[in-house]
Amino acid sequence: MHELTRDEVQDRLVDLLHGRLSGAELDAVKRAIAADSGLAAELLLLRSVHGVMRGVPPVDVAAIVSALPVPHSAAPVGVIDDLAVRRAARQRSNMPRLVRAAAVLAALGGGSIVALSRLRLADTPEAVTAVGIDSADRASAGMQLSLGTSVDELSIEQLDALRADILMLDGLPSAELDASTDLLDGEGA
C-alpha cells in the first residue's frame, strides 16, 4: 500500500479507534502516527472523547420489544397461505361430500316420507301407493327429487339445496367442513 498523506491518516484515526483498520492500511497509519506527534496527540484526544462519551443512558430492552408492532407479514401470511390451501382442498373435496350428503338426505327423506304416508293412511288410504314418492314434503324441498333418482344425476344447485336441507336437520353432523375434519379424513391435504 502506498504511503498515506497526513489528511488521509487523519481521516482514518476514527477507524483506528473503532478497530476497523487491518493489514497494510493499519501498518501505514501506525507508521504515520509514530512519525507525527500531532497525529498522535489527536488520536489520544479521540480516545479521551470516546471514553468520556461512551456512557449509555439506561434503556429497557424488554419494554421496547413489548411495545413493537406485530410484523405485517408474519403470522398472517402463514395463516392466509394455510387457509388458502385448506380452502382449495375443501373446494376440491366438496363434490363427493355433496354427493354423500345427497345420499343421506335421500335416505332420510325417503324414510320420513314413508312414515308420514303411514300417518296419513287413515285419512287417505287411497294414496298409499303414491305417497312414497309424491308427498307434499318432497315438494317443499323445491326440487324434482324422487327416491328413484340417482344422486349422480343431480345438478350442483340441487346438491347445494340438499346440503342446506341437511344442515337444517337435527341430529345430523354438519356438512360444513373445518380444519380438523380435513385433517382427520385426509381429504384436506
Add this chain to the structure above:
Amino acid sequence: MTEMTRAGDDAEDDRALIARWQGGDQRAATALVERHAPPLARFVGSLGVGDQVGELVQDTFVRAFGALETFRGESSLRSWLFTIARRLVLDRQRASRHDRLHVAIEDAQAGLTSGEDVLGGVVADESQARVRAAVAQLSPTQREVFTLRVVEGLSYREIAAVAGTTEGAARVHYHNAMKAVKEHVDA
C-alpha cells in the same frame, strides 16, 4: 477487518434479523433492539433531550419497526434509526416550541452529566471535565456530527444521511469540531 467488510457483515446480520422478525420470530426483534438501543440512546442523549432518552429510543424503535417494510437497506439500519430518532427529537422540539436540540451549553453539560450519573462509574477528573466541556461548547450541528463520528464511528456518508446534509459538509463540520475541541482542551 476493513470498515466496509464489518459494515457489510452488520448490515447482513441486520437484514437476516429483520427477515426473521417479519417471519414472526420475536427473538430477532430482541436481538435487533439489544444491538442498536445502546448507541441510539447515546446519540439521542447527545442531542440534549435530558430524561426523555428512554422514551425517545422506544418511540424510535416502534416507528422503525412499523415501517421496516419500507427500509430498503440503502443505508445501515443503525443510521436509519438515528435518522428517525433525530426527526422525533426535532418533532418534539417543534411541538413543545422549545428548542431542546439547540440547548445552551449548561443544558448540554447537564445532559452529559446525567448520563454519566446513571453509569455511576465515570471518574470526573479534570481532563475528562475538560473534554466534556469542549464537546459541550460545540455548535449543535458540530456536536452531532462529532458524536456520530467519534463515538458511534459512522462514516461521513452515514452522518450526512442522518443529519440531512452532504458528505462534504459533514466532513467540514467534523474537522471544525475537532479543531475547536483541541483548542478548548489545550487552552
